[in-house]
Amino acid sequence: MSGAARPIGIFDSGLGGLTVLRELHRQLPAEDLIYFGDTARxxxxxxxxxxxxxxARQDARFLLRQDIKLLVVACNTASAFALDDLARELPVPVLGVIEPGLAAARRSTRGGAVGVIGTRGTITSGRYQAGLAGWLDPARIVANPxxxxxxxxxxxxLDHALTxxxxxxxxxxxxxxxxxxLILGCTHYPLLKPAIARYMGPEVVLVDSAEALASAVVAELDRGGLRREGAGEGRxxxxxxxxxxxxxxxxxxxxGKPIDHVETVNLDELEAS
Amino acid sequence: MSGAARPIGIFDSGLGGLTVLRELHRQLPAEDLIYFGDTARxxxxxxxxxxxxxxARQDARFLLRQDIKLLVVACNTASAFALDDLARELPVPVLGVIEPGLAAARRSTRGGAVGVIGTRGTITSGRYQAGLAGWLDPARIVANPxxxxxxxxxxxxLDHALTxxxxxxxxxxxxxxxxxxLILGCTHYPLLKPAIARYMGPEVVLVDSAEALASAVVAELDRGGLRREGAGEGRxxxxxxxxxxxxxxxxxxxxGKPIDHVETVNLDELEAS
Structure with missing residues (x-):
């Protein structure tokens, strides 16, 4: 298959990364997208x-075997810990959620502090904080798992007293x-936007990793001449x-719609890779 | 090593099963106990x-390689789905948390309804409900994940407004x-006993799987002549x-005390078993 006709691979630890797939499909409707969610682990x-x-290495290798042209790491924790390794090891461009989120935060801040929330792994990794510290006074960075x-x-x-x-x-x-x-540093968090916005107030910009990442993928495809042409909708x-x-x-x-068909991947097969 | 001198193996999906190990050590201080928590998955x-x-099969095989004399499945979900298979396949007695919890509930109920709470897997499996239905009118069984x-x-x-x-x-x-x-059908739930008791009222008996299981292990060791003798405290x-x-x-x-030393098990090694 020619370079541009090949699919884009997306993996996440579970189902949360479907928010990224949804946004990719919205911005790039002609592209074939293959999603892998490591729901067993x-x-x-x-x-x-x-x-x-x-x-993350096993997830990426599974997608590489599907002849993908670009890999999207939709999981913040995997982006925090494994992106550098994957980018070095794999023969296709690899995009994670952290850099696009940081770039969007840089465009949005108006001189106040910038916050980031995520899982314990993502926040403990310090990746967002280090990225922000490249252009922002550390006193203006607030991170919380x-x-x-x-x-x-x-x-x-999503809309409950517990939330x-x-x-x-x-x-x-x-x-x-x-x-x-405020950077929403986890693919699940965009679904909590209304609750988070109610608490933080309407003037705080919530940076959605899914949107930021999808825009970065568009730019990367254009840079590499890898955008799929054709009028039909991607698979x-x-x-x-x-x-x-x-x-x-x-x-x-x-x-935002039912998943019509799911293939299960035997974990033995995944782990053997 | 002679039969009785060998250790008891205990596995759980994570750290919650340490409540079972703690209770086993209290009731059987001379026994060597080996705990495996599948914290990666x-x-x-x-x-x-x-x-x-x-x-569950991989976890059990890892412990069998440590020459255990008895296997305790401290995880309710693994007990619900895998106990019959493990008991049939393994060369040592295998005890899960469900039967001991059911027996304790049978002793405790005073003619009212019996409740069971657990993970979605445990409740969906229907194992507790089926066990209760052996002697209790189904109209008196209430299960909720x-x-x-x-x-x-x-x-x-443990003691928070969210809880x-x-x-x-x-x-x-x-x-x-x-x-x-009320059967607490998950090894994590005993830590919520005070909050659950406050909501349910003091007259409701909370059945703790860890306590019920430890008593069943004592009985099984005695039945098989497998109890370790000796004055020293087990490892x-x-x-x-x-x-x-x-x-x-x-x-x-x-x-209830710090873990002094932990060995990590390489997942490749576990999965190869």
Whole structure:
């Protein structure tokens, strides 16, 4: 297959990265997109760097075998720990969520503090903070992990008293620091935008990794002459390493429409790669 | 090594099963105990039966290679899906958490309804409900999954407004049904006993799987003449497939004391088994 006709591969620890696929499909409707969600080993956000890197390598290799032209690491934790390794090791361009999120925050801030929220792994990695420190006074950077947010989204508690209370618990330091921009450093968090916006106030810009990343993918395809031409709509394919009890309702929540067909990937096959 | 001198193996999806190890050590201080927590792939409770069974087999085989005399499946979800297979396949006695919990509930109920809470996997499996239906009118059985409870315990939010609210969310059907006994069908839940008791009322008996299981292990060892003799205190060994960011604080929370030394198990090694 010619370079431009090949599909784009996207992986995430689970289903949250479907928010990225949705945005990619919106911005690049002609592209074939192949999604892999490592639902058998989800979440990555609580786990150590070595484990996350090993999983990310296996996920990437699975997608490479589908002859992809570009790899999107839709998981913030995997981007934080494994992106440099993957970019060095793989024969295709590799884009993660962190750089696009940082660039969007840089464009949006109006002189106030910049906040970032994510899993414990992503925040502990310090990747967002280091990126911000390249152009922002460290006194203006506020980072906080929000470990319960993923479970709340997985359970569909998007507009619930529990979610309001969790926002107050995790976001208080960011509101106190008067951030004008808040990076949502986890693919699940865009679904909490209304609750987060209610707590933070309407003047705070919420940077959605999915949107920022999709724009970066468009730019990368154009740079490499890899954009697929053609009038037809691209094919969307979904692979998961486990079918969790809630995958249909959850998938629809992230994707905005039902997943029509899912292939399960045997974990033995994945691990052997 | 003679039969009785060999260690007891205990596995769980993560760190929650340390509540079982703690209770086993209290009731059987002379026994050597080897714990394996599959922290690289935790949780099991959201995942499908096939995935959980495959993981449970690998966990069990890892412990069998340590020459154990008895295997304890400390994870409710793994007990629900894999106990029959493991008991049939393995050359040592295998005890899970479900039967001991059911027996304790049978002793405790005073004619009211009996409730059971657990992960989505455990409740969906129907194993507790089927066990209760052997001697209890199905109209008196109330089961409800409590998906956020595990995250709340992992985050140490044992006595927090979020936990009070989650109790009200998940336990309302059980309080309305006036259960007199509530099975805590997940190794994490005993840490929420105070919050659950506050919501359910002091007259409701909370059945702790860890206590019920430890008593069943004592009985099984006595039956097989496998109890270790000797005045010395048994050796406790801990193996984990990942070192999560919070494992020290979390381990201490479940164990009641710090974990002095942990060995990490390479997942490749585990998966090859």
């Amino acid at each position: 989800v979440p990555y956000g609580t786990k150590g760097a070595r484990t996350v890197t090993a999983f 929000c470990p319960l947010f993923v479970s709340l989204v997985e359970e569909g508690l 309001e209370l969790a926002c107050a618990e995790y976001l208080a330091p960011l509101r106190e620091a008067a951030v004008d921009t 969307l394919a979904y692979y998961l390493s486990d079918l969790p009890w809630t995958f249909r309702t959850e998938g629809e929540r992230y994707l | 935790v949780p099991y409770g959201t995942k499908g039966a096939r995935t959980v069974t495959a993981f 409590c998906p956020l409870f595990v995250s709340l315990v992992e985050e140490g939010l 009070e609210l989650a109790c009200a969310e998940y336990l309302a059907p059980l309080r309305e049904a006036a259960v007199d006994t 406790l060994a801990y193996y984990l497939s990942d070192l999560p960011w919070t494992f020290r604080t979390e381990g201490e929370r479940y164990l």
